[in-house]
Amino acid sequence: MKSFRPLAAAAALLAATPLAAQETPPAQTVPAEAPRAAPSLVVVISVDQFSADLFAEYRAQFSSGLARLMTGAVFPSGYQSHAATETCPGHSTILTGDHPSKTGIIANDWTDFNAPREDKTVYCAEDESVPGSTSNNYTVSDKHLKVPTLGEWMKLADPASRVVSVAGKDRAAVMMGGHKTDEIWWWNGKAFVSYAGRAEPAMVTRMNANVTKRISEAQEPLDLPPFCQARSRAFQLNPTRSAGAGRFARAAGNSTAFRASPEFDEAIVATAAGLASDMKLGQSGHTDLLIVGASATDYVGxxxxxxxxxMCLQLLSLDQTLGKLFAVLDKTGVDYAVALTADHGGHDFPERNREHAAPMAARVSKELSAKTMGLAIGQALGIKGPVLVGGNSGDVYLSPDLSKADRVRVQAEAIKRYMANPQVEAVFTRAQIAGTPIVHTPPETWTLLERARASYDPQRSGDLVIALKPRVTPIAGTEGGSIATHGSFWDYDRRVPILFWRKGMTGFEQPLSVETVDIAPTLAALIHVPVPVEIDGRCLDLDAGQGDICK
Known part of the structure; x- marks a missing residue:
């Protein structure tokens, strides 16, 4: 397969034997009675929008990095158990061990009528108190994450442990890195950046220069291997928009297309590998943490x-790129462990779903937008001004300008109108959600209300939470940047793979459900770090024999 041209700054780091030809190191049985020392480096990878469905579809095609991870502990039915299956909430669960109801990250953004600015939308990874900021033009901050992360647990146990977080999105880097990172870098649309005042390492400087050069040059279309050829069919979604048969050809200067391509993940992974090499992570006698947020799969989706x-080309390329990362780490001789998962799943666009045996797939009606619904309610009740704030699903807020009596009237009318719409599955009130107990049962058994409870924060959540019916895409048209998305209550958005690997471990597969909140306590047990707070997750035993890493 002809791949994208390697970035110059990444070439030396990620150069290796063609990865399709590499052999996965054979597993070595470690006796249960001879427990191993803690690994000196933990690598945590989140592949944004890598659903369990995609993992199942492509796992037989992986030959490099993902193939290596599949020789370890494989949990193909992991769950982002909560209802708000978006990027920020999902990333907040991976290294905190907590659901969004405890992390406070209930959505990518929410409405705060007390925000100290005209824009009352608050982005999950911003500091809205910065003068002149908006939810689209913001200062990145970790202030909204209410709980500590694995990296912070490690530093509490050993202050010499180092935490490095690199991602294609600020919210991924921040929510997994936490409040005490040694290095944290994310892509801002033009370059890898960090918090104001942080010195830029030489590797980041080189990578930024090379990415700028790469974007300024055109990218030729990739070759389609036979497996991808079978998936190549163009769908004309509107007069100027098609999808389905692309090969990532890119015009010079198109940074948006760069971001939604395998090139982007290569830049992210190479930056992380470069920092790990330059900082000699795992080589100081203390356990370090390297976090990688691979974001391109989400943009492609x-x-x-x-x-x-x-998507076929993206996942096969990601497999190769991750293999090159592991080759870099192998060369150091460091004993490292890897955990890989995703922040949420995803759903294909309905036009293709309808031709692939899912005729019920649809786009959400524009009537369900909070603005449109609110105007109709206001007119019916004789109330001037907006009465509802929010989107077409998820959190919807009653206007704070309503009187107490009008709030009761508006809420009742909203529930009636939403429930009368054939695309709505359920409407939950704040009181209903708050009154629902937190459960710790298998996540596939949770009711919709229990899923909503796992995403509920009393200071941030809406007055109503709207659940669309299955396979209703919450994007009304195809004119904008996104044609497909996630964010529903349903398992195609909740289910993600969870993989653990360490050289020499005896691999196994466990098809029963586990949760992403289980990742942090599992890694903590693996590196012998106590969990200093009460969390929602549990330790998963990665010993395939009679031993138990959790004891």
Whole structure:
């Protein structure tokens, strides 16, 4: 397969034997009575929008990095158990051990009528108190994350432990890195950046220069291997928009197309590998943590869908890129462990779903937007001004300008109108959700209300939470940047793979459900770090024999 041209700054780091030809190191049985020392480096990878469905579809095609991880402990039915299956909430669960109801990250953004600015939308990873900021033009901050992360647990146990977080999105880097990172870098649309005042390491400087050069040059279309050819069919979504048969050809200067391509993940992973090499992570006698947020799969899924040649090329390329990362780490001789998962799943665009045996797939009606619904309610009740704030699903807020009596009237009318819409599955009130107990049962058995409870924060959640019916995509049209998305209560958005690997471990597969909140306590047990707070997750035993890493 002809791949994208390697970035110059990444070439030396990620150069290796063609990865399709590499052999996965054989597993070595470690006797249960001879427990191993803690690994000196933990690598945590989140592949944004890598659903359990995609993992199942492509796992037989992986030959490099993901193939290596599949020789370890494989949990193909992991769950982002909560209802708000978006990027920020999902990333907040991975290294905190907590659901969004405890992390406070209930959505990518929420409404705060007390925000100290005209824009009352608050982005999950911003500091809205910064003068002149908006939810789209913001200062990145970790202030909204209410709980500590694995990296903070490690530093509490050993202050010499180092935490490095690199991602394609600020919210991924921040929510997994936590409040005490040694290095944290994310892509801002033009370059890898960090918090103001942080010195830029030489590797980041080189990578930024090379990415700028790469974007300024055109990218030729990739070759389609046979497996991808079978998925190559163009869907004309509107007069100027098609998807399904792309090969990532890119015009010079198109940074948006760069971001939604395998090139982007290469830049992210190479930056992380470069920092790990330059900082000699895992080589100081203390256990370090390297966090990688691979974001391209999400951008490909949103803009091109999950079932075409584009996603096929993206996942096969990601497999190769991760293999090169592991080759870099192998060369150091460091004993490292890897955990890989995703922040949420995803759903293909309905136009293709309808031709792939899912005729019920649809786009959400514009009537369900909070603005449109609120105008109709206001007119019916004789109330001037907006009465509802929010989107077409998820959190919807009653206007704070309503009187107490009008709030009761508006809420009752909203529930009636939402429930009368054939695309709505359920409407939950704040009181209903708050009164629902937190459960710790298998996540596939949770009711919709229990899923909503796991995403509920009394200071941030809406007055109503709207659940659309299955396979209703919460994007009304195809004119914007996204044609497919996630964010529903349903398992195609909740289910993600969870993989653990360490050289020499005896691999196994456990098809029963586990949760992403289980990742942090499992890694803590693996590196012998106590969990200093009460969390929602539990330790998963990675010993395939009679031993138990959790004891």
């Amino acid at each position: 949103h803009t091109l869908g999950t079932e075409g040649s584009e």
